[in-house]
Amino acid sequence: MALLVQKYGGSSVGNLDRIHHVAGKIIQAKQQGHDVVVVVSAMYGETDRLIQLAHALTHQPDPREFDMLISTGEQVSMSLLAMALNAKQCPARSFTGPQLGIHTDSTHTKARILEVKTDIIQRELNHGRVVIVAGFQGRNEHGDITTLGRGGSDTTAVAIAAAIKAHECQIYTDVDGVYTTDPHLLPKARLLPQISFEEMLEMASLGAKVLQMRSVELASKHSMPIRVLSTFSEGQGTLVTFEDKIMDKRLVSGIAFSREEAIVSLSGIPRQIGIEGCILGKISQAHIEIDMIAQNTTAQNTIDFTFTVQRREYPKALKIVEELGKELGAISVKTNAKIAKLSLVGIGMRSHTGVATTMFQALGDAKIPIQMITTSEIKISVVVDETHLEQAVKAVHEAFELDKAHKPQLQIAIE
Ligand code: ADP
Ligand code: ASP
């Protein structure tokens, strides 16, 4: 008998048939003797619908009211699931995040969980009931509802699992687990039986939305194993765990990508010391986060300075840079919002060289121009034109033979 936290995502509770199906899975776990705490997302598309409603009304919704609105989707699915379970003679009760005692900081729309109270969960489990919790929400010190950022139900599940010391946090979704890349983009992608916290953290932060980044961070901090599984088919899914527990160690594990960035570049700025700090300072004063940065000096002794920002913040960044360009005497300001970032992730990169060469050669052979590059210990990211993304993922996936199950990849790249 185990204590399990199961989280069901939006598509898993997307309609009443699916809610019945999920109820059946929970009953199965109960019949196997497990205690189950369930976290649910809003029904598929509901959070997007609520966000659109708010934006149709006003360009800048009040953050408190915005969270009040977008947190409602989860309350619908949690109560429907509890009703479905009760109708099948399986006692269940649903709770909102604030009701349960999920305390967060006050950053509306991307709040962090500070504390999870466990007394209600314990009481309900002692009564033999399934506890169903609305994901994605909590309450701040003022008693207001907060939300945890898109995909935040994953983080609710991990935070509860850590607080009640569950055996495993199971994330049920619409794919069989974590793949070498998004299987909806590349059907040849391979299901990974295991992946390390570190790699999963990189994958999530670089665009693989199968797990919210903060959920992986939290799981690693509390040594809470996460298992990503399909709601709709049987299987072992993917276990996210510590590096030393990974059996099949590979040079690279996966490819993440994001279409959510835009490039801004200033060319021909007369050279002067401190110019970089001046440009970045203006951008960060406007609370715009910068991701990648590249700079080079031209033969004319001027500077070309390029960076990427979140696509939704790009009009704001462009306005600032246009003004700055005039002030600094830049020759031109260019932007491109139709780019994509592709990242290759693998802990094997720490100790093996040649990964970047193989990646760049693969992109070169596929005639895909690289616009920017950044690297860190376990990842290499490149920016390409958005129209090249699919082809680029395919080329890199093939170059590292990521579709093959037992390739001893650690040997091929030693130079
Ligand atoms: P849920 O609604 O269940 O939370 P999400 O849409 O947030 O589901 O996450 C699941 C989706 O993540 C998949 O349908 C898939 O398209 C996408 N995804 C991106 N990268 C990966 C990957 N490497 N492995 C599996 N799924 C991925
Ligand atoms: N419903 C929220 C969203 O769509 C939270 C989640 O699904 O995890 O982002």
Ligand code: MG
């Ligand atoms: Mg999700």
